[in-house]
Amino acid sequence: MSSTCDQAKEWMMRVIDHQASAEHRQALDTHLQSCQSCAAEFADFRHTKDVTDRMRSSMEFDAILDAIESGVLARVQRSLAWLLSGAGLMLIVCWSLVDVLLDESVPMAIRIGISMLGTGSLLFIIETVRWRRRTAPHDPYRSVIR
Ligand SMILES: [Zn+2]
Numbered sequence: 766m767s768s769t770c771d772q773a774k775e776w777m778m779r780v781i782d783h784q785a786s787a788e789h790r791q792a793l794d795t796h797l798q799s800c801q802s803c804a805a806e807f808a809d810f811r812h813t814k815d816v817t818d819r820m821r822s823s824m825e826f827d828a829i830l831d832a833i834e835s836g837v838l839a840r841v842q843r844s845l846a847w848l849l850s851g852a853g854l855m856l857i858v859c860w861s862l863v864d865v866l867l868d869e870s871v872p873m874a875i876r877i878g879i880s881m882l883g884t885g886s887l888l889f890i891i892e893t894v895r896w897r898r899r900t901a902p903h904d905p906y907r908s909v910i911r
Contacts, residue, residue: 769796773803781814858883 776793779785785793797804833839862883866876901907 770800770803773797773800774806777803777807777810781810
């Protein structure tokens with residue numbers, strides 16, 4: 766390896782980092798035409814630089830998506846959607862249950878069965894919500910959106 770090759774490596778770094786002057790770029794081009802080992806090394810540098818640039822831009826895109834997903838508006842919208850859906854479902858279920866339970870034409874066994882089913886479901890929901898509230902602060906994946 767000659768001292769010109771050492772000099773060429775320094776020019777390569779500058780070219781890769783867009784810090785090379787026009788005359789350094791020209792000198793490097795001239796050297797690469799006559800030195801295969803430096804030309805191969807420069808091709809490797811370029812490839813590595815391309816790969817890391819693409820990696821960085823895809824990471825930036827993920828960061829933008831995460832910022833949108835975890836934004837205040839998105840969180841409020843999600844909470845509101847859950848609240849409205851849950852409240853609507855609860856209202857319909859309760860209304861239907863009361864309607865059936867008060868209907869004298871429905872056999873008593875069915876009404877008792879429906880009461881038990883409703884109470885059991887309510888207990889399941891309460892237990893699930895309590896469990897979720899207890900464990901959520903310790904969930905290692907709570908900040909993972911996708
Ligand atoms: Zn060389």
